[in-house]
Amino acid sequence: xxxxxxxxxxxxxxxxxxxxxxxxxxxxxxxxxxxxxxxxxxxxxxxxxxxxxxxxxxxxxxxxxxxxxxxxxxxxxxxxxxxxxxxxxxxxxxxxxxxxxxxxxxxxxxxxxxxxxxxxxxxxxxxxxxxxxxxxxxxxxxxxxxxxxxxxxxxxxxxxxxxxxxxxxxxxxxxxxxxxxxxxxxxxxxxxxxxxxxxxxxxxxxxxxxxxxxxxxxxxxxxxxxxxxxxxxxxxxxxxxxxxxxxxxxxxxxxxxxxxxxxxxxxxxxxxxxxxxxxxxxxxxxxxxxxxxxxxxxxxxxxxxxxxxxxxxxxxxxxxxxxxxxxxxxxxxxxxxxxxxxxxxxxxxxxxxxxxxxxxxxxxxxxxxxxxxxxxxxxxxxxxxxxxxxxxxxxxxxxxxxxxxxxxxxxxxxxxxxxxxxxxxxxxxxxxxxxxxxxxxxxxxxxxxxxxxxxxxxxxxxxxxxxxxxxxxxxxxxxxxxxxxxxxxxxxxxxxxxxxxxxxxxxxxxxxxxxxxxxxxxxxxxxxxxxxxxxxxxxxxxxxxxxxxxxxxxxxxxxxxxxxxxxxxxxxxxxxxxxxxxxxxxxxxxxxxxxxxxxxxxxxxxxxxxxxxxxxxxxxxxxxxxxxxxxxxxxxxxxxxxxxxxxxxxxxxxxxxxxxxxxxxxxxxxxxxxxxxxxxxxxxxxxxxxxxxxxxxxxxxxxxxxxxxxxxxxxxxxxxxxxxxxxxxxxxxxxxxxxxxxxxxxxxxxxxxxxxxxxxxxxxxxxxxxxxxxxxxxxxxxxxxxxxxxxxxxxxxxxxxxxxxxxxxxxxxxxxxxxxxxxxxxx
Numbered sequence: 001x002x003x004x005x006x007x008x009x010x011x012x013x014x015x016x017x018x019x020x021x022x023x024x025x026x027x028x029x030x031x032x033x034x035x036x037x038x039x040x041x042x043x044x045x046x047x048x049x050x051x052x053x054x055x056x057x058x059x060x061x062x063x064x065x066x067x068x069x070x071x072x073x074x075x076x077x078x079x080x081x082x083x084x085x086x087x088x089x090x091x092x093x094x095x096x097x098x099x100x101x102x103x104x105x106x107x108x109x110x111x112x113x114x115x116x117x118x119x120x121x122x123x124x125x126x127x128x129x130x131x132x133x134x135x136x137x138x139x140x141x142x143x144x145x146x147x148x149x150x151x152x153x154x155x156x157x158x159x160x161x162x163x164x165x166x167x168x169x170x171x172x173x174x175x176x177x178x179x180x181x182x183x184x185x186x187x188x189x190x191x192x193x194x195x196x197x198x199x200x201x202x203x204x205x206x207x208x209x210x211x212x213x214x215x216x217x218x219x220x221x222x223x224x225x226x227x228x229x230x231x232x233x234x235x236x237x238x239x240x241x242x243x244x245x246x247x248x249x250x251x252x253x254x255x256x257x258x259x260x261x262x263x264x265x266x267x268x269x270x271x272x273x274x275x276x277x278x279x280x281x282x283x284x285x286x287x288x289x290x291x292x293x294x295x296x297x298x299x300x301x302x303x304x305x306x307x308x309x310x311x312x313x314x315x316x317x318x319x320x321x322x323x324x325x326x327x328x329x330x331x332x333x334x335x336x337x338x339x340x341x342x343x344x345x346x347x348x349x350x351x352x353x354x355x356x357x358x359x360x361x362x363x364x365x366x367x368x369x370x371x372x373x374x375x376x377x378x379x380x381x382x383x384x385x386x387x388x389x390x391x392x393x394x395x396x397x398x399x400x401x402x403x404x405x406x407x408x409x410x411x412x413x414x415x416x417x418x419x420x421x422x423x424x425x426x427x428x429x430x431x432x433x434x435x436x437x438x439x440x441x442x443x444x445x446x447x448x449x450x451x452x453x454x455x456x457x458x459x460x461x462x463x464x465x466x467x468x469x470x471x472x473x474x475x476x477x478x479x480x481x482x483x484x485x486x487x488x489x490x491x492x493x494x495x496x497x498x499x500x501x502x503x504x505x506x507x508x509x510x511x512x513x514x515x516x517x518x519x520x521x522x523x524x525x526x527x528x529x530x531x532x533x534x535x536x537x538x539x540x541x542x543x544x545x546x547x548x549x550x551x552x553x554x555x556x557x558x559x560x561x562x563x564x565x566x567x568x569x570x571x572x573x574x575x576x577x578x579x580x581x582x583x584x585x586x587x588x589x590x591x592x593x594x595x596x597x598x599x600x601x602x603x604x605x606x607x608x609x610x611x612x613x614x615x616x617x618x619x620x621x622x623x624x625x626x627x628x629x630x631x632x633x634x635x636x637x638x639x640x641x642x643x644x645x646x647x648x649x650x651x652x653x654x655x656x657x658x659x660x661x662x663x664x665x666x667x668x669x670x671x672x673x674x675x676x677x678x679x680x681x682x683x684x685x686x687x688x689x690x691x692x693x694x695x696x697x698x699x700x701x702x703x704x705x706x707x708x709x710x711x712x713x714x715x716x717x718x719x720x721x722x723x724x725x726x727x728x729x730x731x732x733x734x735x736x737x738x739x740x741x742x743x744x745x746x747x748x749x750x751x752x753x754x755x756x757x758x759x760x761x762x763x764x765x766x767x768x769x770x771x772x773x774x775x776x777x778x779x780x781x782x783x784x785x786x787x788x789x790x791x792x793x794x795x796x797x798x799x800x801x802x803x804x805x806x807x808x809x810x811x812x813x814x815x816x817x818x819x820x821x822x823x824x825x826x827x
Contacts (some may be wrong), residue, residue, distance in 0.1 A: 147189030200247035224481035233518025244385035253390030432493035446474030505531030536578035539799025697721035697734030
């Protein structure tokens with residue numbers, strides 16, 4: 001069997017080329033140049049770090065590599081050393097044996113060591129030349145370095161003697177064992193770098209101030225807020241003043257321009273232009289250059305992505321934008337070409353050996369008083385400066401930045417204010433702010449009463465611990481940040497529990513003001529109405545012949561008013577469907593102060609018009625006459641029942657005298673009608689009352705083919721039924737599933753007084769009132785408690801189209817009258 005062995009030597013793969021034989025005497029220098037050399041360098045250097053050119057105690061400079069060991073005759077990775085006090089490299093003490101000649105303890109370096117001249121430093125980003133000739137054992141100049149390996153030696157394969165290794169099929173077979181070492185690197189890429197002038201020390205400092213103060217010194221405040229250190233904002237500190245001090249001369253050259261940069265990557269472009277369009281490549285990096293023209297500091301340049309009239313993806317040119325002087329001297333334009341910052345109060349002073357550039361930079365934002373602008377990107381900006389000397393075209397090397405400023409020209413963002421009712425007197429006011437550019441340092445909250453309550457009481461914030469807070473007493477102006485408020489906190493979000501105490505009516509505006517680290521401020525305001533009854537409708541088939549004294553509120557969300565089933569069965573009734581149709585209902589009334597959805601529904605208001613359908617003392621007699629006509633023409637289709645005096649009904653409509661579920665029923669009462677609680681309309685039934693009709697909820701129908709219509713010559717009074725809200729933490733609703741029409745008014749008196757939670761009223765049907773005896777056709781005196789009135793309608797009406805089918809059944813297919821259009825039709 002043929003065996004090939006590969007031996008891998010572990011150690012540094014340094015190899016050195018010599019023109020002589022390997023028969024040398026190794027030596028090292030001791031601690032002084034007067035001492036001789038010894039041949040035991042190998043033992044002394046063996047425990048030193050194997051790094052070319054390093055130093056170790058008592059050894060000083062040493063080098064290592066593969067050499068032939070004269071004692072063993074093998075190549076080994078060994079070291080030779082020389083004292084750093086020696087004036088020349090320490091070599092061997094003499095040649096010996098094996099072909100003579102060639103001493104020397106280190107490699108021959110066939111190039112010149114190159115160091116940058118005085119006054120310059122290597123530019124490690126600019127390679128002047130590369131060649132494959134470097135040896136790791138040589139000493140480099142400061143403008144040189146070794147790159148990757150570019151040449152390898154390939155040691156020969158060494159095999160032993162042949163020996164017999166017979167096999168059954170080859171009895172005379174001969175074998176030998178071989179070894180082969182890994183290739184080692186012999187030469188490296190030699191790099192030489194360009195040399196650039198040493199920049200004399202540059203001193204950069206800055207200060208912040210408010211433009212309205214006209215001072216270049218300390219910072220300002222806004223509404224009593226002092227910005228955090230280093231924050232440049234919109235109001236308190238909105239101007240940064242930069243001072244860049246440089247040496248007036250460097251060698252034989254004088255400073256010719258000074259550059260200031262805001263950002264992590266200062267530009268090294270040199271091209272200057274007086275005609276190119278100026279626009280940044282990115283609104284997160286910007287700067288300016290102030291140039292000396294002759295002996296006068298004159299021109300101001302800003303960086304631009306334009307060159308030869310063409311926009312590039314990076315900066316290409318410095319463009320002249322103004323001249324040195326006081327006041328506004330020019331503008332920096334953002335990537336979109338609109339102004340992003342004002343350059344103000346630019347001056348250059350030479351004093352002794354130093355020259356100082358001073359300038360003011362004011363970023364533009366929505367408070368700047370201009371309309372065409374684009375914002376710089378908010379964030380942390382390193383501030384650096386660099387001078388240029390003479391008229392040379394060498395690359396500018398920016399020194400490291402020692403200063404930074406936090407630009408924050410964005411207000412905190414509000415997520416709004418939301419309310420939730422806790423109980424009869426307490427609400428939770430939830431608010432939240434975010435700030436992507438800094439931190440929220442303070443949020444203060446206040447409340448004022450927009451619709452005054454004549455006996456307005458003080459309120460308490462149980463969360464903040466502020467008690468006896470007077471509406472509208474929050475601090476403003478210079479005291480807002482730290483003055484008296486309903487709440488003051490550094491939290492970015494919270495829910496404040498407010499006890500409204502004995503307040504019963506009015507509209508309270510809660511306002512939260514948020515300040516960030518730059519003292520930028522934003523606010524959120526939301527009104528909370530309480531103690532004011534309002535209605536919600538879906539379908540809009542409600543008529544108030546004169547006025548109703550009811551309100552409309554704007555609703556959000558697609559959910560029901562609560563989880564109770566009657567908001568979804570038998571009809572779907574959600575918040576986002578209610579405010580639009582309620583507005584349609586009242587759009588023809590001058591009592592509606594404003595339109596909530598004028599663009600959405602194109603509502604037209606009709607003022608002081610004559611409504612031909614609004615006939616006083618007409619509809620009861622007309623409908624009574626028409627139902628008699630229908631009965632006389634088809635008597636077998638109806639059960640007609642008459643009562644000569646006031647009558648009360650309990651149970652279900654099929655229980656009334658001869659009424660049954662097989663026919664439609666007509667009930668005529670000469671006098672007043674009372675429908676008691678839990679009455680069920682289980683057959684199509686119309687009630688005529690020549691007097692007053694009293695309805696006591698609940699009044700329901702089991703299915704869409706049955707139902708009740710109440711036609712009354714006198715008022716229809718919706719009285720109290722069973723108390724639905726017993727034990728509930730929110731209002732529940734009385735139910736009336738019926739069609740109501742009266743020549744009088746529909747009256748809903750105040751109910752459940754003394755209860756902390758009161759019942760609302762939900763009507764599945766229609767309500768038509770034509771009387772005006774008390775000035776109202778629909779009188780809503782029923783109300784909820786003050787806080788629940790903010791979230792729940794006292795009356796909700798859902799149109800039920802079953803009565804469109806009942807009308808021809810009882811009254812025939814035609815009737816005199818017409819509808820006056822007011823720009824809408826029922827949904």
